[in-house]
Amino acid sequence: MIRNPILPGFNPDPSICRVGDDYYIATSTFEWYPGVQIHHSRDLVNWRLVRRPLERQGQLDMRGNPDSCGVWAPCLSHADGQFWLVFTDVKRFDGNFKDAHNYIVTSPTIEGEWSDPVYVNSSGFDPSLFHDDDGRKWFLNMQWNHRTESYGGAPKSPAFDGILLQEWDPQTKALTGPIKNIFAGSPLGLVEGPHLFKRNGWYYLTTAEGGTGYDHAVTMARSRTIDGPYEMHPDMHLITSRGHPEAVLQRSGHGQYVETPSGEPYHTHLSGRPLPPKRRCTLGRETSIQRCVWKEDGWLYLANGTVVPDVEVEAPNAAMPVEKPHRSGYNFDGGNLPEDFQWLRTPQPERIFSLAERPGHLRLFARESIGSWFEQALVARRQEHHRFRAETVLEFEPDTYQQVAGLTHYYNRHKFHAVAVTWHEKLGRCVTILSCNGDYPDAKLSFPAGSGVAIPDGRVQLSMEVRDNDLQFFWQTEGKGAWQPIGPMLDAGVVSDEGGRGEHGSFTGAFAGVFAFDTSGRAKVADFDWFNYDEL
Template identity: 80%
Template sequence: MIRNPILPGFNADPSICRVGEDYYIATSTFEWYPGVQIHHSRDLVNWTLVRRPLERKSQLDMRGNPDSCGVWAPCLSYADGLFWLVYTDVKRYDGNFKDAHNYIVTSPTIEGNWPDPVYVNSSGFDPSLFHDEDGRKWFVNMQWNHRTESYGGAPKHPAFDGILLQQWDADTKMLKGPITNIFPGSPLGLVEAPHLFKRNGWYFLTTAEGGTGYDHAVTMARSRTIDGQYQLHPDTHLITSKGNPEAVLQRAGHGQYVETPDGDIYHTHLCSRPLSPHRRSPLGRETGLQKCVWKDDDWLYLAEGGLVPNVDVPAPTDAEPIAKPARIDYSFDGEKLPIDFQWLRTPEPDRIFSLTARPGCLRLIGRESIGSWFEQAIVARRQEHHRFRAETTLEAFAPDIYQQACGLTHYYNRHKFHALVVTLHEKLGRVVTIFSCPGDFPHGRMQFPAGSGVSIPEGPVELAMQIRDNDLQFSWRSSRTNYWETIGPVLDASVISDEGGRGEHGSFTGAFAGLFAFDTSGRTKTADFSRFSYEAIPG
């Protein structure tokens, strides 16, 4: 069986592509760098992260991009001996404008170095590329209308002004010909995320609708000609959890069709697993996969019936799930970060961290604050379990002033984080304390649940956080003791989620566990971390 979600933790907007026996899924990375996650599988059951191709300034520079902007909704396809990756770099979220720039980049391999992208247009986000049987290529994206009452956190249907179609000329690397608005969406509204495919003389269009909250859905339509008119599926939607609060997989929508070599049909979708009682999703929007069937009316349906996605889905082969280790211990003795880790926004990582300055350690270089949109030293990995423990050893950090700080963080964005902090206090000396920013409103004001903190001796110090569903507890120990000491109260971990702060449409990435350092004095104080561990807690 396929066990959903197949990509746990923040892996949104899945675009699936098959090349021979190999399957690839590309997902959104938003403001996290490098851009676009690509996972690989040969059985649809077991998936491995293999590449993030947007890794240079000439490919992607997100300094200044607001939270939940950056790389939206990549589309991965294969044609003419090349992988084609289409994506958006969104430069604004709040207010009426989006400023969404769309690009195409190609490569003969997934794992190799990808060249610089080609700019396409900026009329809207969620682009994709369809390779027709006659060799023509078609670019589709939603069109954004800024003359509405829709704004970040409160989407309204008129702003989602239909799906645009235009031909892409691969030789000139430019769009050409007329621009056609081929699909206004269903009555559910908020139409986005178009993907085209062709079968039995029909052009099928799948889109996402309803916003990426609890009314999200995969909508399907078809037409005999690529430019429409498109008629809606008999059920309007192919996949949705809308109106089914008891379903395990909520917020289901935004996905893509794929066939196996033997003709079995599957469809990806994003989803989330909210926790009660607040109905918040700290793992963000994850990737699911559903088995589908074609019926006599030439429409696609879920194989299990209905519209609600299933947790367990029949696999195309008898492949067994490969169990992942409950605990992963990361060392920093290589030339590159472990692949699970990312950082924020900047294409110049040498300015925020080094793996060679002190062999065996990750050195973070204190730059701007933990709430910056431009250059902050934070290195983190996704939260993949509702219950986990993360630990690190801080080998060296000698702050000269309270403006210099480093530590361990449960992080979502600049307004939603909890951090266990080592810094300097004028009277207590070097201390461990807590910074907490539990939501977007009213002003993203930081709180200090442990007050001035606890004095700690010089030398190495270990930091830990343990999360059980909605509860987070920080602890620490020095090299002179053998026991962990808790610090501060139990914190609300549920706000480190999509729905924390201003609600379900306010932000849509996912929670991370990681390391940070800042120096708002401008003196670039460094912090050396020798290890990091992530351990799933049963239950």
């Protein structure tokens, strides 16, 4: 059986592509660098991260991008002997405008170097590229209408002004011919995330609708001609958990169709697993996949006979799930950042961290404040479990309260908790907590441990335990004594899509990692010897 989600933690907007016996899924990374995660599988059961292709300044520079902007909804395809990846770099989220720029990059292999991006258009986000069987290529994206009351956190359907279609000329590397609006969406509204495929002379269009929250859905339509008109699926939606609060997989929508080599149909989708009592999805939007069937009416349906996705799904063969370790330990000895880790926005990571300056350590160069949209030294990995423990050891000698380094449970500039080493006028070097409990206008930094606890010289170990909605920080002087709790129990559920101003306010995911900032501008260094992440 396939056990959903197949990509736990922050892995939304899954675009799936099969080449021979190999399956690849590309997911959104938003403001996290490098851009786009690509996982590989040969059985739809076991998946492994193999590439983040947008890895240099000429491909992607997100400095200044607001939270929940950056790389939205990539589409991965294979044609003409190479892989094609289309993506949006969103430069604005709040307010009436989105400023969404769409690009194409290519590579002969997933693992190889990807091309510099070719600019396509900026009329809307969620682009995809369809390779027709006559050799022509078609570019789709939703159209954004700024003349509405739609804004970040409160989307309105008129802003989602249908799905645009235009031909793409691979020779001139430009769009050509008329622009056509081929699909206005269903009555659910907020139509986005278009993907086309062709079967038995029909063009099938799947879109995402209902926003990224609990009304999310995969909507399906079809037409005999690529530019429509498109008729709606008899059930309107192929996949949705809307109106089914009992379902384990909530917020289900935005995915893509794929067939096995023998023709068995599956469809990916994003999903969320909320925690009671506030139904906050602390793991963000994850990737799941459903087995489907084609019926005599020529429409695709879920194999379970409903529109509600299953946690356990029949796999296409007798693959056995590979047991994942409960602990992930990182000692930073390899000279390269472990593949689980990312940083924020900047294509110049050498300015915020190094694994060469002090071999065996992750050295952070403290830059702008935690939550900066430009250059902050924060390196982290995804939270993949509702209950986990993370710990690290730190060498850091601050001489001002403007120098801070430590361990953080992080979502964005308004939703994070951190335990840190800093300096205090009376205490000297100390351990304290920084916390921010929600989006503006109430996004005020608080200090739940007050001025903190004075600590002796030497290396300091920091840890946190997250158990569903609760977070507790700890510290100890390395090799001396036991772990000491610091501060009160904090609300870990704030570090979620629904934290702060709630549904649609943001839509990335929670990370556990290390950080350093120095608002004096002296770039104080902080050295981390190891980092452990344990499922509890």
